[in-house]
Amino acid sequence: MGDGLFHAERIFDGTVWHEDASLRVVAGRVAGIEPGGKAAEHLPGWIVPGLIDLQVNGGGGVLFNNAPSAEGIATIAAAHARFGTTAIMVTLITDRPEVTAAAAAAVDAVPGLLGLHLEGPHLDRARKGTHDARLIRRMEAEDLALILRAAQRGPVICTLAPESVTLTQVGELAAAGVVVSLGHSDCDLATARAYADAGARMVTHLFNAMSPLTHRAPGLVGAALDDGRLWAGLIADGFHVEDTALRVALRAKQGPGGIFLVSDAMSTIGSDETGFTLNGRQIFRAGGRLTLADGTLAGADIALIDAVRHVHRALGLPLDAALRLASEAPAKAMGLTDRGHLRPGARADFLCLTPEITAGGTWIGGGRVA
Incomplete structure (x- = not known):
């Protein structure tokens, strides 16, 4: 399970969009979404919940x-x-x-x-x-x-x-x-x-x-x-x-x-x-x-x-x-509450979504897998 701070132009947490924000991951789970992107890894695209x-x-x-x-x-x-x-x-x-x-x-x-x-x-x-x-x-x-x-x-x-x-x-x-x-x-x-x-x-x-x-x-x-x-x-x-x-x-x-x-x-x-x-x-x-x-x-x-x-x-x-x-x-x-969104406590499973609605990268538990 990974740690990290990931910045994108937009982040969708499953409910609302966050503009110019960073996703903080601790031990493979979402710790929160923060404004700005200082010291964050910038991802070209939008961060959205991983697909299930x-x-x-x-x-x-x-x-x-x-x-x-x-x-x-x-x-x-x-x-x-x-x-x-x-x-x-x-x-x-x-x-x-x-x-x-x-x-x-x-x-x-x-x-x-x-x-x-x-x-x-x-x-x-x-x-x-x-x-x-x-x-x-x-x-x-x-x-x-x-x-x-x-x-x-x-x-x-x-x-x-x-x-x-x-x-x-x-x-x-x-x-x-x-x-x-x-x-x-x-x-x-x-x-x-x-x-x-x-x-x-x-x-x-x-x-x-x-x-x-x-x-x-x-x-x-x-x-x-x-x-x-x-x-x-x-x-x-x-x-x-x-x-x-x-x-x-x-x-x-x-x-x-x-x-x-x-x-x-x-x-x-x-x-x-x-x-x-x-x-x-x-x-x-x-x-x-x-x-x-x-x-x-x-x-x-x-x-x-x-x-x-x-x-x-x-x-x-x-x-x-x-x-x-x-x-x-x-x-x-499936009765799962910690997947399918990026609110605090969720598994840090996400993808980098391109404007063409394709995947520009995929992370499971905060670690990149594709």
């Missing part, structure tokens, strides 16, 4: 499903740090039981790693998206036990569908501190609310791979927007969700649970890959999209900063609001 990505499948040429190891996680986290992301939930897509077990065991103290996100295999085949239908299955006792063990090591998000998991199982997961996220599901409004009653607190990539909102059947989308207990992730890459739907969701969401941005990034981030394999199937990279041979979207080809830039420029969201969607909002969704 709760859905990262890969990066740096590594897909977690294909490299469920501490080394794989380190490569993925380092790739995203180059783009201003200071904390990730490394995400395993539906896979074989032995791969899930290896992924859970691989989670270790890697810089930039927040925890583990298990997206599947307990989903609804009718809303499988790019997940391999052959590997989707109901949650059994041994699956539940594995997730509960993983939660003892650190934060865990578990994306599941009511079609494959019981209310009792959700209650056990929630009681152990697992963040239960509903997704890849055709469930109706009443079912989604029942699972929120049981302890679900999140919805995975809103609009994608779920029952839609219609005027007589609001479905999982309606539950996500109307139920203040549920936080909802959004992929803002210009492909997964049309911009009008993004605007509607941001205006409609009822709190205290809000919306946060995710990248849903695959191995291509920070690499020159033209494609990769997932569960033995070829994924193609072209035109900013990742797809299966049949055109099904297969994750996203963005880092989280790209989503921030998209909602700021394409949707017209103020920059501070766009930044909060990728920093303080995901931190709150």
